Amino acid sequence: MNALRTVPNVVFCQLAALILAAEAGVEHPNIVVIVADDLGYGELSCQDPATDIPTPHIDALAAAGVRFTQGYVTAPFCAASRAGLLTGRYQTRFGFEFNPIGAKNDEPGIGLPVEERTLADRLRDEAGYATALIGKWHLGGTAPFHPMRRGFDEFFGFLHEGHSFVPPPYEGVTTWLRRKRLPGGGEGRWASEDGRLILSTHLGRNEPDYDANNPILRGSQPVDERANLTTAFTREAVSFIGRHRERPFFLLLSYNAVHSPIQADEAYLKRFAGIGDIHRRLFAAMLAQLDDGVGEVTAALDRHGVAGRTLVFFLSDNGGPTRELTSRNTPLRGEKGSLLEGGIRVPFLLRWPDAVTAGIVCDTPVSSLDIAATALAAAGVSTGPDSGLDGVDLRPLVAGEARPPSHESLFWRVGAQAALRSGEWKLVRPASQGKPAAWQLYRLDRDIGESEDLADREPGQLSRLVAEWERRDRGMVEPLWR
Amino acid sequence: MNALRTVPNVVFCQLAALILAAEAGVEHPNIVVIVADDLGYGELSCQDPATDIPTPHIDALAAAGVRFTQGYVTAPFCAASRAGLLTGRYQTRFGFEFNPIGAKNDEPGIGLPVEERTLADRLRDEAGYATALIGKWHLGGTAPFHPMRRGFDEFFGFLHEGHSFVPPPYEGVTTWLRRKRLPGGGEGRWASEDGRLILSTHLGRNEPDYDANNPILRGSQPVDERANLTTAFTREAVSFIGRHRERPFFLLLSYNAVHSPIQADEAYLKRFAGIGDIHRRLFAAMLAQLDDGVGEVTAALDRHGVAGRTLVFFLSDNGGPTRELTSRNTPLRGEKGSLLEGGIRVPFLLRWPDAVTAGIVCDTPVSSLDIAATALAAAGVSTGPDSGLDGVDLRPLVAGEARPPSHESLFWRVGAQAALRSGEWKLVRPASQGKPAAWQLYRLDRDIGESEDLADREPGQLSRLVAEWERRDRGMVEPLWR
Numbered sequence: 001m002n003a004l005r006t007v008p009n010v011v012f013c014q015l016a017a018l019i020l021a022a023e024a025g026v027e028h029p030n031i032v033v034i035v036a037d038d039l040g041y042g043e044l045s046c047q048d049p050a051t052d053i054p055t056p057h058i059d060a061l062a063a064a065g066v067r068f069t070q071g072y073v074t075a076p077f078c079a080a081s082r083a084g085l086l087t088g089r090y091q092t093r094f095g096f097e098f099n100p101i102g103a104k105n106d107e108p109g110i111g112l113p114v115e116e117r118t119l120a121d122r123l124r125d126e127a128g129y130a131t132a133l134i135g136k137w138h139l140g141g142t143a144p145f146h147p148m149r150r151g152f153d154e155f156f157g158f159l160h161e162g163h164s165f166v167p168p169p170y171e172g173v174t175t176w177l178r179r180k181r182l183p184g185g186g187e188g189r190w191a192s193e194d195g196r197l198i199l200s201t202h203l204g205r206n207e208p209d210y211d212a213n214n215p216i217l218r219g220s221q222p223v224d225e226r227a228n229l230t231t232a233f234t235r236e237a238v239s240f241i242g243r244h245r246e247r248p249f250f251l252l253l254s255y256n257a258v259h260s261p262i263q264a265d266e267a268y269l270k271r272f273a274g275i276g277d278i279h280r281r282l283f284a285a286m287l288a289q290l291d292d293g294v295g296e297v298t299a300a301l302d303r304h305g306v307a308g309r310t311l312v313f314f315l316s317d318n319g320g321p322t323r324e325l326t327s328r329n330t331p332l333r334g335e336k337g338s339l340l341e342g343g344i345r346v347p348f349l350l351r352w353p354d355a356v357t358a359g360i361v362c363d364t365p366v367s368s369l370d371i372a373a374t375a376l377a378a379a380g381v382s383t384g385p386d387s388g389l390d391g392v393d394l395r396p397l398v399a400g401e402a403r404p405p406s407h408e409s410l411f412w413r414v415g416a417q418a419a420l421r422s423g424e425w426k427l428v429r430p431a432s433q434g435k436p437a438a439w440q441l442y443r444l445d446r447d448i449g450e451s452e453d454l455a456d457r458e459p460g461q462l463s464r465l466v467a468e469w470e471r472r473d474r475g476m477v478e479p480l481w482r
Numbered sequence: 483m484n485a486l487r488t489v490p491n492v493v494f495c496q497l498a499a500l501i502l503a504a505e506a507g508v509e510h511p512n513i514v515v516i517v518a519d520d521l522g523y524g525e526l527s528c529q530d531p532a533t534d535i536p537t538p539h540i541d542a543l544a545a546a547g548v549r550f551t552q553g554y555v556t557a558p559f560c561a562a563s564r565a566g567l568l569t570g571r572y573q574t575r576f577g578f579e580f581n582p583i584g585a586k587n588d589e590p591g592i593g594l595p596v597e598e599r600t601l602a603d604r605l606r607d608e609a610g611y612a613t614a615l616i617g618k619w620h621l622g623g624t625a626p627f628h629p630m631r632r633g634f635d636e637f638f639g640f641l642h643e644g645h646s647f648v649p650p651p652y653e654g655v656t657t658w659l660r661r662k663r664l665p666g667g668g669e670g671r672w673a674s675e676d677g678r679l680i681l682s683t684h685l686g687r688n689e690p691d692y693d694a695n696n697p698i699l700r701g702s703q704p705v706d707e708r709a710n711l712t713t714a715f716t717r718e719a720v721s722f723i724g725r726h727r728e729r730p731f732f733l734l735l736s737y738n739a740v741h742s743p744i745q746a747d748e749a750y751l752k753r754f755a756g757i758g759d760i761h762r763r764l765f766a767a768m769l770a771q772l773d774d775g776v777g778e779v780t781a782a783l784d785r786h787g788v789a790g791r792t793l794v795f796f797l798s799d800n801g802g803p804t805r806e807l808t809s810r811n812t813p814l815r816g817e818k819g820s821l822l823e824g825g826i827r828v829p830f831l832l833r834w835p836d837a838v839t840a841g842i843v844c845d846t847p848v849s850s851l852d853i854a855a856t857a858l859a860a861a862g863v864s865t866g867p868d869s870g871l872d873g874v875d876l877r878p879l880v881a882g883e884a885r886p887p888s889h890e891s892l893f894w895r896v897g898a899q900a901a902l903r904s905g906e907w908k909l910v911r912p913a914s915q916g917k918p919a920a921w922q923l924y925r926l927d928r929d930i931g932e933s934e935d936l937a938d939r940e941p942g943q944l945s946r947l948v949a950e951w952e953r954r955d956r957g958m959v960e961p962l963w964r
Contacts, residue, residue: 424882
């Protein structure tokens with residue numbers, strides 16, 4: 001016992017986990033979670049075969065595993081959604097209800113509360129996983145919240161909500177040729193098409209220096225990254241997989257594609273010469289580059305012989321901001337920012353060749369919360385009631401079992417906006433100028449587009465679901481910031 | 483108490499049920515179960531919008547209620563399936579495993595065992611319903627098994643497996659013009675197209691006197707029915723609804739369409755002049771006449787103001803015998819007689835305007851066993867474990883509740899043939915010359931056509947499901963006849 005006491009706690013936990021795994025005769029899978037940014041439900045050719053933007057590599061993930069048609073995130077925008085994903089807990093339990101945008105992300109005390117344990121913390125400390133975050137963080141920009149203090153052995157990426165894909169001084173782009181009034185307001189600026197790059201900017205924000213104070217970091221050191229950021233993140237992910245192929249690893253690959261600014265390399269733009277609208281063509285190029293990245297990551301898993309024992313998730317962090325990016329949420333109503341389905345139902349894929357049959361399309365509602373519950377259970381870490389997790393272990397569901405565990409309800413709160421899904425019922429309360437509007441009620445199995453509000457016609461269901469939302473809301477706390 | 487003792491038991495039960503209903507403040511719905519005969523999964527335009535045979539009235543039922551995409555019957559042929567439907571219990575629990583065909587149906591002791599209580603018995607005796615069977619019985623041809631001894635106040639129909647749709651001497655048909663070798667063997671005979679009727683006969687059986695000893699009965703009296711039988715059954719159903727509109731009623735409307743012999747009225751044939759194949763054209767005419775019948779029945783419910791409070795089910799008794807009838811089971815594999823999906827998964831609709839939201843498509847597996855469980859629960863009759871019922875009350879499912887009750891597994895046994903559905907897994911054991919062949923294993927959420935046998939690749943699932951089938955099989959008895 002004295003000898004053990006001298007072993008650092010982390011190492012002891014790793015050893016214990018490995019011993020437990022060996023005893024159970026199971027091999028803990030690698031976990032790879034690939035997050036796309038602002039990718040709408042209606043994009044990806046596996047989601048809509050009639051799309052104008054083929055995504056063969058992401059489609060191949062779906063074909064080799066499970067495509068969930070009713071996969072949800074916990075918030076209709078980035079940081080809050082990622083806080084839920086990374087903890088496996090509703091972010092409203094710990095006050096991460098709003099996005100810390102721009103300089104707000106660097107304020108003291110702003111970030112994923114340090115009392116919360118992340119999926120990376122648990123996999124590393126309780127199951128001996130090598131862990132890495134590659135890409136976007138957006139869960140706090142100051143030291144206490146740095147990813148390497150939140151369970152990640154390695155970090156390559158940036159700490160804010162977004163980043164240019166190409167480095168300044170935007171080589172090859174010398175002239176803003178066109179201005180375009182964007183559909184939702186704001187203005188895009190379009191560079192020469194004969195340069196290396198085409199650039200546009202945010203909806204409503206024309207800031208070429210958007211990321212001047214938001215460097216790309218390796219660990220905590222700024223680096224001068226010259227590659228397209230999507231390509232760079234892919235490169236780093238492939239490297240991490242190669243370096244850790246002998247050991248269970250957890251890779252959170254958090255692309256900022258297809259978030260604004262919409263920018264693309266010429267080679268990708270050329271693929272989509274047939275798309276006339278420059279706005280859509282830029283988006284197509286970004287999505288294709290993301291898709292190629294996913295292809296390279298899966299090829300690396302194959303090349304290192306670990307694809308079978310790697311559990312891969314792919315999802316978007318929220319619905320598509322259609323006006324800004326063109327990213328469609330069809331056939332859903334609403335977009336990024338809304339608690340209608342278009343804001344929170346996202347492309348959601350799972351692949352695990354050694355354990356999960358290929359080619360499944362699953363219509364059961366699932367949540368990004370389930371990623372932590374599933375990954376931890378697969379890694380042999382306790383996910384019982386004491387774990388604080390809000391997710392469901394998806395393994396029985398994807399194994400095709402009868403009566404697999406499922407959510408009694410899914411809960412959302414964003415200030416005055418509120419929503420609940422229970423069975424086929426969807427309760428939504430939009431906000432109007434920051435104040436709660438009336439509750440709306442939809443029946444999703446007959447009205448996926450939330451076109452017919454049943455609140456007046458189904459008063460019994462309405463009051464039952466409002467009571468359920470209020471019951472769940474009592475388990476949440478006030479937001480830490482607005 | 484003495485006064486009560488003198489009240490006949492049936493009346494007492496009726497009174498008790500009515501009092502209970504009044505106390506609970508709920509109105510017990512009428513129950514109408516419409517059974518089509520041998521109608522394949524791939525027919526009906528609500529099942530396959532690209533069909534060549536529109537079925538607008540049946541489609542309207544689906545649009546106003548629920549269409550179950552995974553509705554099963556308990557046997558791949560008629561009588562056994564109906565025994566399960568009418569008792570709400572697996573027919574293999576009481577030995578009704580095989581069809582009593584022809585004269586066999588009239589042998590002493592052949593029929594639905596008298597110890598079994600039917601849905602009609604229970605609704606009449608425990609909830610005071612008026613009850614009628616209109617159409618095909620096929621659950622025993624001798625007196626002890628007569629429908630009016632099995633819970634039905636009224637009966638109009640026939641007792642055997644099938645019946646000609648037109649009365650002898652087949653007026654207008656004087657010459658057999660053509661013979662046609664049918665795809666599966668056997669031979670059809672086709673009458674003049676300028677006569678009133680076009681007739682064909684069974685696959686492999688050319689018996690114009692098919693029903694000479696199988697009269698149409700009203701109660702137990704033979705009647706000389708001159709109308710097309712589909713039209714006659716519709717007429718009787720409409721009459722029953724009109725006569726009982728003031729009182730909860732249970733109508734089992736058991737059309738023999740689209741079972742052989744395939745025969746059609748000229749008016750219906752004319753609708754399908756565009757279908758070149760006479761075989762398919764006859765089938766189309768029969769199905770359209772059935773569809774019009776359903777339309778008349780629903781119109782009668784509307785006319786009498788009881789549509790809202792009437793729970794209607796529509797289903798087929800088994801899959802389509804495609805070679806004999808052309809009735810397709812697409813995209814399923816197998817046909818009538820097989821425990822592959824094409825033999826047992828059928829069109830399955832539910833409509834209940836006062837209680838169930840319109841326009842639902844439900845992908846949860848359900849069973850014809852659930853009809854009794856749902857109807858009895860809706861009628862306020864106990865359906866608990868003591869009831870002996872094998873079905874699930876579908877009301878929570880169609881209400882869109884989270885985690886509604888569902889079947890842990892569905893079981894089938896027909897001699898050496900066996901099958902089990904558990905979650906997304908389907909276990910099937912075909913028979914070869916009466917002997918059990920090897921078990922096959924399919925994963926239906928990725929392979930609805932049962933094309934890829936996973937038995938070798940998934941030995942763990944295979945043994946688990948075989949064990950589950952064997953466990954369930956121990957609750958069954960030997961067949962009473964073969």
